[in-house]
Amino acid sequence: MINNDSTEPRPDFISIRNFSFFYGKKQALFDISMDIPERQVTAFIGPSGCGKSTLLRNLNRMNDLIDDIHHEGDIVIHNKSIYDPHIEVISLRKRVGMVFQKSNPFPKSIYENVVYPLRVAGQNKKSILDETVERSLKGAALWDEAKDRLHESALSLSGGQMQRLCIARAIANRPEILLMDEPCSALDPIATVKVEELIRELKEEFTIVIVTHNMQQATRCSDRTAFFYLGKLIELDDTQKLFSNPASKQTEDYITGRFG
Amino acid sequence: MEPKRHILTSFESALENLRKDVLMMSSLFQRSLENARKGLFDRDEDWCNTVIVDDEEIDSLEIQVDTEGMEIMLRYHPVASDLRNVISAMKTSVNIERAADQAVGIARRARKLCAVQAIPDSSRIQPMFQHTMAMFADAMKAYADGDPALSETLKPRDKELDEMNRNFAESITSLMPTNPDSIRGMLELIFVARCLERIGDLAKNIAEDTIYAVSVKDIRHTNQAQPR
Numbered sequence: 001m002i003n004n005d006s007t008e009p010r011p012d013f014i015s016i017r018n019f020s021f022f023y024g025k026k027q028a029l030f031d032i033s034m035d036i037p038e039r040q041v042t043a044f045i046g047p048s049g050c051g052k053s054t055l056l057r058n059l060n061r062m063n064d065l066i067d068d069i070h071h072e073g074d075i076v077i078h079n080k081s082i083y084d085p086h087i088e089v090i091s092l093r094k095r096v097g098m099v100f101q102k103s104n105p106f107p108k109s110i111y112e113n114v115v116y117p118l119r120v121a122g123q124n125k126k127s128i129l130d131e132t133v134e135r136s137l138k139g140a141a142l143w144d145e146a147k148d149r150l151h152e153s154a155l156s157l158s159g160g161q162m163q164r165l166c167i168a169r170a171i172a173n174r175p176e177i178l179l180m181d182e183p184c185s186a187l188d189p190i191a192t193v194k195v196e197e198l199i200r201e202l203k204e205e206f207t208i209v210i211v212t213h214n215m216q217q218a219t220r221c222s223d224r225t226a227f228f229y230l231g232k233l234i235e236l237d238d239t240q241k242l243f244s245n246p247a248s249k250q251t252e253d254y255i256t257g258r259f260g
Numbered sequence: 261m262e263p264k265r266h267i268l269t270s271f272e273s274a275l276e277n278l279r280k281d282v283l284m285m286s287s288l289f290q291r292s293l294e295n296a297r298k299g300l301f302d303r304d305e306d307w308c309n310t311v312i313v314d315d316e317e318i319d320s321l322e323i324q325v326d327t328e329g330m331e332i333m334l335r336y337h338p339v340a341s342d343l344r345n346v347i348s349a350m351k352t353s354v355n356i357e358r359a360a361d362q363a364v365g366i367a368r369r370a371r372k373l374c375a376v377q378a379i380p381d382s383s384r385i386q387p388m389f390q391h392t393m394a395m396f397a398d399a400m401k402a403y404a405d406g407d408p409a410l411s412e413t414l415k416p417r418d419k420e421l422d423e424m425n426r427n428f429a430e431s432i433t434s435l436m437p438t439n440p441d442s443i444r445g446m447l448e449l450i451f452v453a454r455c456l457e458r459i460g461d462l463a464k465n466i467a468e469d470t471i472y473a474v475s476v477k478d479i480r481h482t483n484q485a486q487p488r
Contacts, residue, residue, distance in 0.1 A: 216337055243339045245476040256342045257271065258264040 013038035160191020414467035
């Protein structure tokens with residue numbers, strides 16, 4: 001079981017070190033250094049184009065899928081560089097799950113959506129799959145709503161339920177880290193509240209990094225918040241401190257809406 | 261440097277209106293305290309009655325400030341300096357309203373004093389009035405200007421006012437044996453001094469809230485007397 005090797009959460013579970021990132025010649029991230037603590041929620045905020053999603057997508061090397069990109073510096077998870085030549089990207093992505101802005105269930109049953117990552121890994125034992133479905137749907141606070149319709153199409157679920165199904169799928173393989181890229185931006189307020197509550201619960205087991213444009217969401221869900229602007233990390237602090245007394249004038253101007 | 265204006269102009273206006281209402285409350289209170297002073301020293305009941313009537317307007321403004329503050333929080337979810345300024349405005353309005361109640365207390369006692377023989381040496385309370393009014397004016401100037409340095413001066417000045425109050429009570433009490441007919445009036449004057457001392461406390465509270473709003477430094481309950 002992941003995270004059981006130590007009772008004390010590591011303050012530098014993810015360590016981003018002098019990290020710069022380039023799309024071709026265009027530099028998107030500039031010399032970012034920050035630590036992301038284990039089993040806490042860290043929010044990335046900032047205006048569009050500030051690099052927050054780019055950085056998030058580097059944490060599981062999703063950006064590798066884009067042509068003509070390169071980076072400088074390093075990202076270290078649990079004392080090991082994710083760019084280590086011995087690291088397999090597939091296994092990295094198993095350890096670092098991701099939930100996207102728009103829910104993207106497969107056109108399969110609820111059950112098959114959740115067990116998909118296990119089937120891809122060659123696991124077909126029914127008892128394990130059943131256990132995973134129940135555990136993951138409970139973890140994603142969807143079990144009570146879905147337990148009697150597991151073999152119905154996932155596309156029959158509501159938008160909020162679909163997003164929680166995607167979270168269930170993301171945690172089915174027991175990743176260490178969960179990346180969330182604006183997970184509530186397409187949801188109504190009630191579904192948003194459910195996902196936010198889920199995020200608070202999931203941090204007991206997972207290290208969560210969430211990109212959000214909704215600053216109230218960052219204040220409600222996260223323990224720490226990082227503010228980015230023009231590809232630079234401007235400020236990283238406890239959420240309560242950053243939203244009540246930011247150290248940087250740029251952060252203050254952004255969060256109070258005096259930007260631009 | 262002037263802070264940048266908010267992108268949302270309605271938010272900017274709401275914050276500005278809140279601030280203006282707090283400053284209006286302060287002006288009304290300062291006028292009431294001056295009227296109470298005139299009522300006491302000119303032995304004029306009309307000034308005293310004016311203070312009592314004007315208190316209603318200050319009470320209404322307190323409610324208005326609360327409503328506006330709540331609405332800003334509800335509509336705009338202020339954070340950082342905006343949040344601190346809204347909270348500071350709401351707390352300051354409470355302190356002004358309480359100070360205004362003390363002005364009413366002074367006016368009521370002054371009205372009673374108008375009905376009795378003039379108290380010997382009652383002018384000894386005059387420096388306390390001046391000190392209190394200057395303290396309050398500076399607390400509100402510091403609030404309006406966001407001036408923590410001026411706010412910092414309020415705490416020692418409040419201690420001076422406490423000392424003036426003690427001295428005044430002692431000096432008036434010492435006159436009582438030789439002026440038995442004026443004892444009742446002298447007690448009223450001691451209560452007036454107590455009201456001024458209380459206004460000084462409230463001015464100090466306003467200054468503390470301003471310091472927090474501007475420099476996020478909480479100086480409340482610091483330098484308290486050591487336990488015996």
